[in-house]
């Protein structure tokens with residue numbers, strides 16, 4: 001998978017390593033009276049039946065001047081087909097965040113950059129050096145993330161986490177609270193939430209994405225749900241690699257606060273909500 005995700009990356013690009021910036025959301029990050037739209041562009045769980053499901057994850061976040069893509073799915077063709085059906089314009093994407101190196105999160109990047117060059121791509125700091133070189137072909141800038149980092153007002157990376165597969169997750173400040181978006185949650189979903197809470201210094205309102213619980217047993221999932229509730233997570237939207245059993249158990253536990261997620265699901269956060 002590593003090889004596949006690196007195929008498109010071939011030339012040299014200046015290496016950007018940004019130090020740790022103020023990780024706490026500031027007053028200017030206030031989203032009051034503004035509509036934020038999150039659309040799942042790529043997922044293996046069906047939702048909008050016009051779209052193609054495939055193994056992987058990608059979520060588009062539109063807010064004012066920023067259009068941010070979190071992960072690119074496994075296959076560029078499927079990604080771009082879904083983008084087209086949803087009437088989105090890839091050229092408006094100014095920032096791409098890759099959670100981790102696995103092909104089901106990075107595989108669509110090459111096709112996307114052919115549509116939209118000169119984007120800024122935020123990747124975990126441990127990504128192979130080859131990766132930086134590829135960005136230049138498309139005029140993209142690669143930013144390596146080690147510590148928690150403000151990507152733009154209202155958007156923070158948790159910083160690279162994990163001992164095996166390194167991964168970053170995204171924190172979005174909304175009028176309803178902090179939303180945490182994860183790719184595969186390889187460092188452990190609970191560990192990621194704990195880290196997120198230390199960054200924003202408040203509870204997390206909603207968690208969206210893949211939580212890597214496909215092979216987890218009932219007892220383990222039960223413990224995770226209890227931890228979610230104890231940590232004050234109000235809404236959950238699990239998808240991608242969370243697994244059917246975990247998704248069903250979260251649905252039971254969260255009731256109306258469980259958001260059925262899958263490809264094409266749109267979550268809007270409005271200042272007036």
Ligand SMILES: [Zn+2]
Nearest residue numbers: 100102184186
């Ligand atoms: Zn993965």
Ligand SMILES: [Zn+2]
Nearest residue numbers: 104183184241
């Ligand atoms: Zn994955």
